[in-house]
Amino acid sequence: MIDKEADWTLKKVIDLNLLCEEDTAIICQSWNNLDRYLNHLKDCFSKNTLHAIAIKTNPHPEVLKHIVNFGFGLEAASIEEVLMAKSAGVTNDKIVFDSPVKTRREINFCQENLPGIRLNVNSFDELKRIPEHPNFILGVRINPVLDVGSPSLYNVSADESKFGIPISEKQDLLNAILEYPITQLHLHSGSSMVIMKSSVLAVEKLYKLAEEANQVLAENKISRRIESLDIGGGLPPEVLDSESNSIMNKYAEALKKQLPNLEKFQLITEFGQWVHFYSGYAFSQIEYVLKRGEKKLVYIHLGADYLLRDAYSKPRGIAFKTYSQNGIPKNGIQKKYDIAGPLCFAGDYLVKNENLSKPQEGDWLALLNTGSNSFGLWSRHCSRSIPKVVGVDFENEKIEIISERKNLF
Ligand SMILES: Cc1ncc(COP(=O)(O)O)c(C=O)c1O
Numbered sequence: 001m002i003d004k005e006a007d008w009t010l011k012k013v014i015d016l017n018l019l020c021e022e023d024t025a026i027i028c029q030s031w032n033n034l035d036r037y038l039n040h041l042k043d044c045f046s047k048n049t050l051h052a053i054a055i056k057t058n059p060h061p062e063v064l065k066h067i068v069n070f071g072f073g074l075e076a077a078s079i080e081e082v083l084m085a086k087s088a089g090v091t092n093d094k095i096v097f098d099s100p101v102k103t104r105r106e107i108n109f110c111q112e113n114l115p116g117i118r119l120n121v122n123s124f125d126e127l128k129r130i131p132e133h134p135n136f137i138l139g140v141r142i143n144p145v146l147d148v149g150s151p152s153l154y155n156v157s158a159d160e161s162k163f164g165i166p167i168s169e170k171q172d173l174l175n176a177i178l179e180y181p182i183t184q185l186h187l188h189s190g191s192s193m194v195i196m197k198s199s200v201l202a203v204e205k206l207y208k209l210a211e212e213a214n215q216v217l218a219e220n221k222i223s224r225r226i227e228s229l230d231i232g233g234g235l236p237p238e239v240l241d242s243e244s245n246s247i248m249n250k251y252a253e254a255l256k257k258q259l260p261n262l263e264k265f266q267l268i269t270e271f272g273q274w275v276h277f278y279s280g281y282a283f284s285q286i287e288y289v290l291k292r293g294e295k296k297l298v299y300i301h302l303g304a305d306y307l308l309r310d311a312y313s314k315p316r317g318i319a320f321k322t323y324s325q326n327g328i329p330k331n332g333i334q335k336k337y338d339i340a341g342p343l344c345f346a347g348d349y350l351v352k353n354e355n356l357s358k359p360q361e362g363d364w365l366a367l368l369n370t371g372s373n374s375f376g377l378w379s380r381h382c383s384r385s386i387p388k389v390v391g392v393d394f395e396n397e398k399i400e401i402i403s404e405r406k407n408l409f
Pocket of ligand 1 (some may be wrong): 054057075098188190191192232233234235270271272273274
């Protein structure tokens with residue numbers, strides 16, 4: 001589906017002369033696909049769930065505004081992201097502030113300027129920095145200490161993880177809930193979780209802790225209660241073909257089955273890559289096609305600066321497609337090429353042995369499914385400019401530049 005949209009977009013970009021000579025690459029945001037994922041997420045969970053989409057996954061200001069206009073909240077991993085959330089127009093109660101290194105100054109800033117924001121502390125030490133009467137909703141991040149099948153780079157639930165207080169320290173957690181004005185419990189078990197049973201079990205642990213905490217609060221004649229459970233994000237990207245059978249739906253259904261009373265708490269989610277992965281794509285001009293020994297290399301203008309995770313870790317399944325200089329898809333015989341980025345280090349390859357149809361200098365190469373953790377991870381390495389970004393409403397045949405090419409110097 002994004003294939004057809006990409007074909008239309010490149011032709012339109014060329015026909016409308018949206019590119020200058022120095023625009024050797026362009027990044028595209030599909031509004032229709034983003035809406036499909038936001039709508040499906042909304043449908044999977046109960047109506048009063050607060051979906052705070054992780055800003056880091058795609059922090060483009062227009063994307064954040066779109067999410068806020070849709071009615072969702074935003075999860076901020078830094079005070080800068082909190083300010084971006086504010087600029088996007090979201091109300092404080094829909095911002096979740098999750099940085100593991102909040103300074104006293106940042107906490108005070110929330111206290112003075114952002115009443116109602118949801119602030120999740122990461123440690124007992126951070127709790128000591130919280131004002132006695134917070135103006136914000138105070139949460140604590142719990143580490144469920146479970147294997148949810150995340151790749152090691154994104155696994156935050158190991159017992160030595162830097163994120164959250166291990167659930168094994170339950171008594172200390174209960175004591176802290178008695179002592180501090182905590183009303184929210186949080187977890188984010190890891191990204192690209194593949195073991196559904198463990199992901200659900202993590203939420204169950206959080207739920208049971210909340211139940212026990214509320215009982216202890218009642219026993220101690222304290223009227224405060226844990227009111228909200230923030231279950232984080234972490235589902236891998238998926239193509240939404242038969243929507244009833246989606247991983248997201250299975251996850252939501254499994255949660256409902258395992259925890260039928262989950263809804264007595266205000267539920268919060270923080271999905272990132274599941275929402276964005278299939279909503280972005282990009283095009284680069286092919287600068288050179290060279291032969292090196294047995295290898296054929298295609299050199300393009302987007303590499304580890306844009307797809308940092310793919311170059312430094314492993315390719316995440318970005319798809320490639322060649323187009324002629326005037327934007328017509330090439331369908332000829334395919335041969336294998338390594339796709340090299342523009343940065344000056346040996347690891348800057350987006351993929352090796354990729355089948356491409358007759359790439360030539362001046363052609364365009366589409367990079368499909370680049371919507372998550374790409375634009376937001378733009379690297380300064382080699383100081384190349386961030387390309388122009390266009391927003392595409394394919395269904396209504398509308399396209400507009402949402403940010404100009406940006407120099408880093
Ligand atoms: C606290 C927190 N919440 C949510 C997310 C989003 O995760 P994902 O993109 O895997 O859904 C992250 C990602 O790192 C995170 O650290």
